[in-house]
Amino acid sequence: RMTVPLYFSQTVANGVTIDWGDGSATQTLSGTDNVNTTHTYADVGEYTISLNPSSGCTLGLGHNSSSYCVMGSTENIGRLYCNMLQAVEVGKNVTSIGSSAFRYCYSLSSVVIPDSVTSIGSSAFRYCYSLSSIVIPDSVTSIGSFAFENCYSLSSVVILQGVTSIGSYAFSNCYSLSSIVIPDSVTSIGNYAF
Secondary structure, eight states: OOEEEEEEEESSTTOEEEEOSSSOOOBOOOSSEEEEEEEEOSSOSOOOOEEEEOTTOOEEESOSBTTEETTEEOSTTTHHHHTTOOEEEOOTTOOEEOTTTTTTOTTOOEEEOOTTOOEEOTTTTTTOTTOOEEEEOTTOOEEOTTTTTTOTTOOEEEEOTTOOEEOTTTTTTOTTOOEEEOOTTOOEEOTTOO
């Protein structure tokens, strides 16, 4: 499993520079909308993959589809790649976390979301079994349906002022959830959200 897939979208051809974190040359991809690539590592280890969008390019994580997350296919054969991802720090140029962006990333235990993000799409972190806490910044206005469903280890959620809606099943089956702060700005909570 030395070859790692990467799925994202870009609004400008060659608009996102990929640093694979192993000292190899950076990579850009032609085309717009959904693009994907793979990288083969020479040695087993922990690597930080950085996606850097150029000025004027919007970066989307995953393919905005339930069949693919940021680490490739979410079908049975592809899930082993989703499981490789352990930590994510979303960059300041990202404005939304798309549908199914990190779905089935079982080992994802740490996520940092910046103030630039305004929405978290449906199923964005669904089945992230290892995620234990999350802070939703005040720039986010909506949390999509199923966004954190089946995050079994999620024990603490802080939603800052700004979120107005929490979608149906957003935190369903979060068995460890013992603390959540919901601000006054929330005017809509969907069915079975908790």
